[in-house]
């Protein structure tokens with residue numbers, strides 16, 4: 612049972628706690644706007660105020676959409692197919708649907724994948740309740756299940772756990788998805804496998820430094836692999852560190868599909884010296 616105190620805290624809205632600086636900022640989704648699914652997801656109260664405990668999530672999904680909007684602002688695209696790997700409760704997935712269908716009037720087919728049955732069922736229930744046609748949620752383990760086989764335009768991930776991000780990026784590469792917007796999280800793989808092996812040994816001495824160094828190394832290897840396959844990649848600060856410490860977005864757009872073996876050789880040398888594993892490298896080296 613939720614305690615009274617917790618319930619009260621959850622019901623606080625940002626405006627009831629002090630938000631003079633927030634009010635100045637115009638988002639794609641703004642407090643006060645009537646987007647019923649946002650109430651249903653617990654981001655807005657019944658009178659469309661941001662629920663205080665959801666403020667970080669509100670910032671994250673809004674920023675994600677802003678970055679997507681930078682790409683599609685002047686696009687005359689008529690339809691788009693998007694896969695969301697590790698969609699969870701799907702705050703972002705629903706907002707992306709709202710953005711493309713209700714704001715941009717682009718016909719969007721969006722599929723959210725998650726390994727948790729209850730969240731997938733609930734998201735499908737909500738999509739049906741709000742008549743969000745072509746928005747579906749599928750119970751899958753993205754590491755091993757067969758996923759959508761039609762043409763895809765975009766792959767997104769927001770904090771998909773550890774190597775789930777690698778499977779998403781691998782899928783995007785193999786299926787030549789034009790757009791990737793991926794915010795990784797829990798990059799444990801290199802941290803667990805790396806051994807001392809050269810000039811960077813200093814970065815492996817202290818746990819917290821090693822953990823952050825390995826997370827950054829993971830994401831830069833992912834970016835390099837995307838570049839090797841012909842993507843133009845930017846690494847951008849997605850939200851302020853205060854709203855999420857996992858705040859780097861890999862934004863990639865396919866220029867011309869190819870494979871740059873030199874990039875793979877460089878990564879291979881690093882892996883040999885430091886003896887670590889990296890899933891995206893393993894999944895793509897033989898492509």
Ligand SMILES: C[S@@+](CC[C@H](N)C(=O)[O-])C[C@H]1O[C@@H](n2cnc3c(N)ncnc32)[C@H](O)[C@@H]1O
Pocket residue numbers: 696697698699700701702703724725726727751752753754768769770771772775
């Ligand atoms: C931290 S949550 C993020 C959820 C959502 N994207 C968001 O930002 O609110 C990570 C989600 O990835 C899902 N996930 C982890 N591994 C997965 C896998 N192998 N296949 C499908 N979903 C997975 C988890 O069940 C969880 O819902």
